[in-house]
Amino acid sequence: xxxxxxxxxxxxxxxxxxxxxxxxxxxxxxxxxxxxxxxxxxxxxxxxxxxxxxxxxxxxxxxxxxxxxxxxxxxxxxxxxxxxxxxxxxxxxxxxxxxxxxxxxxxxxxxxxxxxxxxxxxxxxxxxxxxxxxxxxxxxxxxxxxxxxxxxxxxxxxxxxxxxxxxxxxxxxxxxxxxxxxxxxxxxxxxxxxxxxxxxxxxxxxxxxxxxxxxxxxxxxxxxxxxxxxxxxxxxxxxxxxxxxxxxxxxxxxxxxxxxxxxxxxxxxxxxxxxxxxxxxxxxxxxxxxxxxxxxxxxxxxxxxxxxxxxxxxxxxxxxxxxxxxxxxxxxxxxxxxxxxxxxxxxxxxxxxxxxxxxxxxxxxxxxxxxxxxxxxxxxxxxxxxxxxxx
Numbered sequence: 001x002x003x004x005x006x007x008x009x010x011x012x013x014x015x016x017x018x019x020x021x022x023x024x025x026x027x028x029x030x031x032x033x034x035x036x037x038x039x040x041x042x043x044x045x046x047x048x049x050x051x052x053x054x055x056x057x058x059x060x061x062x063x064x065x066x067x068x069x070x071x072x073x074x075x076x077x078x079x080x081x082x083x084x085x086x087x088x089x090x091x092x093x094x095x096x097x098x099x100x101x102x103x104x105x106x107x108x109x110x111x112x113x114x115x116x117x118x119x120x121x122x123x124x125x126x127x128x129x130x131x132x133x134x135x136x137x138x139x140x141x142x143x144x145x146x147x148x149x150x151x152x153x154x155x156x157x158x159x160x161x162x163x164x165x166x167x168x169x170x171x172x173x174x175x176x177x178x179x180x181x182x183x184x185x186x187x188x189x190x191x192x193x194x195x196x197x198x199x200x201x202x203x204x205x206x207x208x209x210x211x212x213x214x215x216x217x218x219x220x221x222x223x224x225x226x227x228x229x230x231x232x233x234x235x236x237x238x239x240x241x242x243x244x245x246x247x248x249x250x251x252x253x254x255x256x257x258x259x260x261x262x263x264x265x266x267x268x269x270x271x272x273x274x275x276x277x278x279x280x281x282x283x284x285x286x287x288x289x290x291x292x293x294x295x296x297x298x299x300x301x302x303x304x305x306x307x308x309x310x311x312x313x314x315x316x317x318x319x320x321x322x323x324x325x326x327x328x329x330x331x332x333x334x335x336x337x338x339x340x341x342x343x344x345x346x347x348x349x350x351x352x353x354x355x356x357x358x359x360x361x362x363x364x365x366x367x368x369x370x371x372x373x374x375x376x377x378x379x380x381x382x383x384x385x386x387x388x389x390x391x
Contacts, residue, residue, distance in 0.1 A: 009033050010052070011121055014043045014070060015059040015086070027114035032121060040065025044073065053081055054128040055121060059110070060087030075103050080131060082124040086110055086117075138237050145236045146188065151366050153195055154357065157205065160194040162347075162358025163286065167193065167278050173316045174274055178309065182241060186271045189245035193275060196229030196246075223258050226250050241271070248272035249279060252304040266306075273306040277313050280304075291318060332383040335375055340364050343387045351379035 010033045015021050021036045028034050035050060037043035039062055047053060056074055058067035065073075071083045083103065088110040105127060106120045154161040168190040175186050197205055204218045214222060230247035233239050248268050251257045253276075255264030277298055284294035295314055298305065330345040340363055348357040348371070356374050357367060374380060 009054065009125060011035070011055045011057065011125075012037060012043060012046060012053045013057045014038075014040065014062070014067065016062040017059075020059075024114060024117065028118060028121070031118065032125075039063070040067070040070040040073075043070055047074065047078060047081075052078065055082040055084065055105075055124045057084045057086060057117070057121070060085055071104060080128070080135070082128045084108065084120060084124060086112060142236060142238055146192075147364070149192060149195060149233075151364055152198060153192070154361050155366060155370055157194065157197055158355055158358050158361075160197055162355075162360065163282050164191050164194055165358070165360045167275070167282055170278050170281075170313075170317065171274055174278065174309070174312050175271075177312045177316055178270075178274070180270055180274065182271070185241040186245065186274060188239075189242045189249070189271055190275060190278070192229065192233065192242070193246055193249050193279065194225070194229070195232055196225035196227070198232075199228045200225070223250070226258060241269075244269045245271035245275060249275045251276065253306045254303045256304070268306075270309075273309050277305045277310055281313065281317070329388055330385050331388055333386045334383050335371065335380050338363060338368065338371060338384055338386070340368060345385040345387045348384055349381050350374060351381060353381075354378075356380065 009031075011028070012035050013021055013024055013028075014037045015024075016038055018038060021038065025034055025036055035046060035053075037046050040058075041064060043056070043058070047056075056071070056078075058070050060067040062070075067085055067087070071085060074081060074083055082105045084106045085104045086108050105124050108117065108120060150161070153164070168187050171186050171190040172183055175183055180186065197208075200208070200221055204214075204221055207214060207218060208222055226247055226249050230243045233243050233246065247259065248263070249272050251259065251263065251268050251272060253265060253268065253273065255262065280298060280301075281291075281294045284297050285291055288294060288297075295318055298310060298313070302310065333342065342363045344357060344359050344361045344363070346359050347355045348361075349355055356370070357363075361367065363371075371380065
C-alpha cells in the first residue's frame with residue numbers, strides 16, 4: 001500500500017546546534033513538512049513516534065550518538081528513508097564511512113546554504129517517491145503472481161491445495177514456537193509446496209494420491225517436484241526465501257534426499273526443516289487417519305528431521321499446546337448464490353461425491369467458472385457451506 005501523499009515530504013533535520021536548526025526550519029518549512037531534533041536519541045524517538053519520514057538529514061559530529069551512528073541505525077530500522085549527511089569535516093575517510101555504513105544519498109559540507117540544502121532535499125524526496133512507486137509495483141506483482149499460482153493449484157489439484165492449507169496453518173504454529181522470524185515466507189512456501197505437481201502428467205499426479213508404490217520412472221518424476229516448483233517461482237521478485245524452502249522441502253536433516261548437493265543439518269533452511277516433517281506427517285495422517293500414528297512413524301525416521309523441529313511438531317500438534325479446532329459459524333448457501341470472496345466451510349463435491357474444491361478455498365472468479373461448468377456437466381451437491389465474512 002502506498003504511503004499518504006503528505007508523507008512524501010516529511011523531513012527530519014538533526015543537529016546539536018539549535019541556531020542552525022532554526023535557520024533551516026525558517027527557510028524550509030514552506031516547501032516541506034520539517035521536524036527537528038538536537039541529537040541522535042531524540043531523532044530516533046521522533047522517527048518511532050512521528051514517522052514515517054521520507055528523508056533524514058543528520059550532522060556528522062554530535063555529542064552522544066554521532067550522525068554516522070544515527071544514519072546506520074536509520075538504515076537498518078527504516079531502510080526506505082533517504083539519508084543525507086552534513087559535516088564540517090570533509091575528509092575522505094568520513095565520506096567513505098558515511099557511504100558504506102549509512103548508505104547516504106548525498107554528502108554535504110557545512111556551512112551549507114539553505115537553498116543548496118533545499119535542492120538536495122527535493123532531489124531526495126523525488127528519489128524516495130520513485131522507490132515507493134517501485135515497491136508498490138513489486139508488491140502488486142508479487143501478490144498477483146501468488147494469487148494466480150494458488151488459483152491454478154486449487155483448480156488443477158484440489159486435494160494437494162486442500163492439504164497444503166492445513167500444512168500452512170500448522171507450519172505457522174510450529175514456527176512461532178521455535179521463534180522463526182519470517183512467518184510470511186514459510187506460510188507461502190507451505191501453501192505452494194506442491195506447485196511443482198502441476199508439471200506431472202495427470203495419470204502420475206492421480207497415482208501419487210494413492211498408497212500404492214510408484215514405478216521407478218513415476219517415482220523419479222515425483223522426487224523432482226520440489227525442484228520444478230522452485231524453478232517455477234524463481235523469477236518472481238522477492239521470493240528468494242520461499243524458493244529455497246520449496247527447493248529443500250524433501251531434504252533430510254541427515255543430507256539424504258533431493259536435491260543431492262551435500263547440504264545437511266543446520267545448513268538446510270530452517271523453513272524447509274519445519275516443512276519436511278509437517279508434509280510427511282500430513283501424508284501419513286491422510287492415509288492412516290490418526291495423528292499419533294503419524295507422529296510415531298516420523299520418530300522411526302528421526303534421522304530425517306531436525307530434532308528440535310520434530311520435538312516442536314509433536315508439542316504443537318499432539319501436546320498440551322496443540323490448538324483445538326477453530327469453530328466458525330457455518331451457513332448453507334445455494335450453489336447459484338456463491339460469490340467471489342466466499343470461503344468454503346466444507347468440501348464442494350460433485351453429485352457422485354468427487355471433491356471439486358476443498359474446504360478453506362476462498363472463491364475467486366476462476367473458481368466460480370469452474371463451479372458453473374461442473375454444475376452443468378456433472379451436477380453438484382446442494383447446498384454449499386460457507387464461513388461468513390469476518391470470521
